[in-house]
Amino acid sequence: xxxxxxxxxxxxxxxxxxxxxxxxxxxxxxxxxxxxxxxxxxxxxxxxxxxxxxxxxxxxxxxxxxxxxxxxxxxxxxxxxxxxxxxxxxxxxxxxxxxxxxxxxxxxxxxxxxxxxxxxxxxxxxxxxxxxxxxxxxxxxxxxxxxxxxxxxxxxxxxxxxxxxxxxxxxxxxxxxxxxxxxxxxxxx
Numbered sequence: 001x002x003x004x005x006x007x008x009x010x011x012x013x014x015x016x017x018x019x020x021x022x023x024x025x026x027x028x029x030x031x032x033x034x035x036x037x038x039x040x041x042x043x044x045x046x047x048x049x050x051x052x053x054x055x056x057x058x059x060x061x062x063x064x065x066x067x068x069x070x071x072x073x074x075x076x077x078x079x080x081x082x083x084x085x086x087x088x089x090x091x092x093x094x095x096x097x098x099x100x101x102x103x104x105x106x107x108x109x110x111x112x113x114x115x116x117x118x119x120x121x122x123x124x125x126x127x128x129x130x131x132x133x134x135x136x137x138x139x140x141x142x143x144x145x146x147x148x149x150x151x152x153x154x155x156x157x158x159x160x161x162x163x164x165x166x167x168x169x170x171x172x173x174x175x176x177x178x179x180x181x182x183x184x185x186x187x188x189x
Contacts, residue, residue: 013090
């Protein structure tokens with residue numbers, strides 16, 4: 001069942017709500033406009049709040065649903081976490097969209113929400129505070145994601161390795177943002 005759910009999670013994660021919504025509404029393809037990222041922040045820039053919120057909710061559910069299904073089948077927290085990581089990888093490298101997807105932050109938040117809600121709440125609170133103070137989504141993600149690790153190490157140590165790998169993937173996907181942050185050229189809200 002574990003491997004079936006890993007495949008299911010990757011295929012579900014590969015559904016890019018930003019791309020699908022842009023195609024459905026005739027707004028610019030987020031991979032070719034704005035920041036070039038197929039995620040909620042770029043959809044906010046390109047298509048407004050409504051489509052950004054729909055993108056955010058869709059991406060969040062892609063991480064949440066596979067973890068909840070794994071839990072319903074009685075899989076342990078570590079297996080659930082690996083299944084959630086598979087959904088995030090699907091979002092980052094979507095099979096249906098030539099492996100060009102988003103950065104995985106909202107999908108990771110959904111995964112954490114299903115796996116251990118206090119970690120998701122912590123990540124969302126840190127992201128929101130950082131985004132509010134700096135008006136920079138990438139910086140908020142780069143700060144919020146790793147700050148969940150101490151809580152998981154303390155409360156859910158079995159999920160620590162998969163979530164640590166997930167954190168590294170998110171940082172890797174933000175490498176151009178890191179360069180822009182260091183040079184003072186990063187986009188703001």
